[in-house]
Amino acid sequence: MTNPIRETLWDPIAGFGVTFRTMFRKTVTEQYPFEKIPTAPRFHGRHQLNRWPDGLEKCIGCELCAWACPADAIYVEGASNVEGGRYSPGERYGRVYQINYLRCILCGLCIEACPTRALTMTNEYELADNNRADLIFEKSDLLAPLLPGMVEAPHEMLISDDHHDYYKGMQLPIVGVSSGVSTGSTGEGRETE
């Protein structure tokens, strides 16, 4: 039933034809890790804990992210802001904030749950290590880098003492923040531009 002439003569020509045709096309192989290609802008990468423009943390330790997490990867402990120890503008801040990247499935439900937009995701995808302990990211690993004009907490509210003005960014001493300094392209970065 098979055609011996077609098998021995035509098929090899057809097969190598594909090879030769592909040789003149643009290559799709990425030279990772020597060459790193940016991800899609809304790629779900490592989390980031954002800051207000004066450097105070946006996280209020409400644990809604931990509640939303389907993989139980987030652990939060709240605490009270005290006189001389202010980390966030309101009463409460996240004293302990851990994300376990061994468990995290990067689904982004925590981002949806966050009531203050404190938690967003960056495009950073290099989340591998040779031990388990280092894959539990602490608050210090997750906090957004300090942009110009930001001061590391704890400190008093620098924008305004009044909460309404603070959240609206009134009497803002910082005129503009360049987005080029930011490492990840975050939703937050765009907001403060």
Place this chain on the structure above:
Amino acid sequence: MTLEATPETQTPVELITLTIDDVEVSVPKGTLVIRAAELVGTEIPRFCDHPLLEPVGACRQCLVDITDAGNGRGFPKPQASCTIEVAAGMVVKTQVTSPIAEKAQRGNMEFLLINHPLDCPVCDKGGECPLQNQSMTHGQGETRFTETKRTFPKPIQVSEQVLLDRERCVLCARCTRFSEQIAGDPFIELIERGSQQQVGIYEQEPFHSYFSGNTIQICPVGALTSADYRFRARPFDLVSTPSIAEHDSCGSAIRVDHRRGKVMRRLAGDDPEVNEEWITDKDRFAFTSATQADRLTTPLVRNAAGKLEPTSWPYALAAAAKGLAAAAGKVGVLTGGRLTVEDAYAYSKFARTVLRTNDIDFRARAHSDEEASFLASHVAVTGPVVTHAGLEKASTVVLVGFEPEDEAGAVFLRLRKASRKGVKVISIASHTTRGLTKMSGELVRTVPGNEPAALAELELDANAVILVGERLASVRGGYTAALAAAKKSGASLAWIPRRAGDRGSVEVGCLPTLLPGGRPLDVAEARADLAAAWGVRAIPSKKGRDTSGILDSATAGTLKALVVAGVEVADLPDPAAARAALDAVGFLVSLEVRESEVSTRADVVLPIAPMVEKPGSFVNWEGRMRAFGAVLHEPNSLTDIRVLAGIAEELGAPLGFRTVDQARAEMTEVGPWDGDRPVMTPVEHGKKVATRGTVALDTWPQLVDDGRGQDGQELFRATARPAVLRASAHTLGAFDIDPGTFATVSTEAGSVTLPAEVADLPDGVVWAPANSGGTALHATLGAGFGDRVTVAPGKAPRRARGKK
């Protein structure tokens, strides 16, 4: 209580039939519409309504449409169903069937939320909040209010322990009603009008209530929060375990919430038979004792150099066994009053079958042979006779040597409830305490030690209840007189000790004259019965020594070894003598949770599990079994039972059980004694000799004091009542002490200086708290209730720890 069936209980309950949501239902007369609706399966949203508080109709959330009030006419407007009683033929339409009611409720919810901040993510109530839940089920989801919300500076401190966020308050008045109706400490009240209406405090009088924590729990929004629990966890990641409070003998139901191996908070459980829905602040907040830095974690054995050295469990058990074997037959056991009934049973059996002795006593406080005789004859294995609920039905309740507000919070709240219903409370005490005032009680003013005379003069009826406290053990003839008073009138009698484990220890025979199950030691059949149940040849028949006897014999060298569990040296009748005894005894085994004066003197220290890490049960003062499970599961934490079983196996006489469940099963199997009860040996009333220039001391520990069980909760401790010395103006004048200045109380052992205060005590009597404000009266003076002390004007105190 042997209550005669009153006409009230005999008459069948009158039922009233009404229609709710087109369903006909019959409910007892007087039922509120909101609760009748629950019976047909309709939950009407509510905030201010609470079954244990009087109806007020403050929040207006429970509006329903009553189309027929039972008289053929309907109400023109929706009515609050929490204030309206059912009537025959009433037709009620709730939000389920009536658009009018539904609209009224939705509108009211919108009103409540106008000024309520949307700060649920930072609010401690978020996740368990009735307002949050009911705005999800009955609210409209969108607000039409675009103006600026009313704000208050937040939060304000109502007390050190309770914080108030006024902007979250929905003015339901649950907290103020609780304070006024249940606790009787009305220090918070609604003030101002209109949108400025808020919960306020009397600035002169701080909200120092022993029950303030309950207001946090019943607040239907996050307006009242606990300073201690603030922002520490969220309800949805707490694991809740029902448990029993260990700070008094009421056996109050509580709920323990923990997270990642750490207890975060405790809440009141709901047990209508015992504590209803209320607990004391001590039960609620004092739970950090076992997590202090001095917690014992490994067994310690004293080495050749005389130092306590960490060792392995097998080594420590072998060392304990070796020491006890060397002292064979000359070992005393002190168990203290904090053990669960299973643990106490293990000690009782360990003493009788392994150590072969009756030298065992749980009483780490003033005690007497008369008390032991009273406990054996009238307390051991008597089921609930007098009950919490029964107190409400008594005609008169007489308190002897017992201050319920400080010593048994649940009893106090019951008595206050009873007194509001007309039950007469009589206290045989030295002065009118705040607790007695709140119970509208009558004082029979008595010099400490003179209670028998006061009891003899009482005129009671058969429906009365006499509640005796453990302090009566210091009064010679006290229990005899209480029994005589009960017998004369036919009144019931109940013994209310201070510690959770006391009653259980009586039941399992941690007494020198009593065996488990109420078996009297001096009855041969009882001993034979127990020996058969335990499968041993015989139970030692020689009468044991009591706590003081054991300690004296240890000093004298008659006893060569002691096994001590959970005993605080400062609680013992004579702390100095006890320390000497512990130093003198040849071999000392300490089973402890935390480092104590006993464990530092011990030769072998065996760390045992605190209450949260083990299951068990307490027998409360009523005689009710109150079982609880382990909250935290720590495999390395051993119970007293497991440790004693280990020592017993090393000694070649196995205990027969190793776990709490096995011990419980064996206790059930051994059962109570069905023979004749022992007869109480009456004791003549004897007064202590009054020396010239001395006064009688009246004292008891206040609820919030310096006890080690409350360690680690400084905010809670800050709510303690200040330590003061109370005496009559005449007594103070006789010693040249001006009220408000300091007075020094002394004995040969030491002295304590406290601010003096005038109260209605009899002349020649002073009152001071046993362990408050850093003064440790009992430990310093070595004097207790009824002892003679001298008083003199004092200089300013050396330690100003009174107000922290």
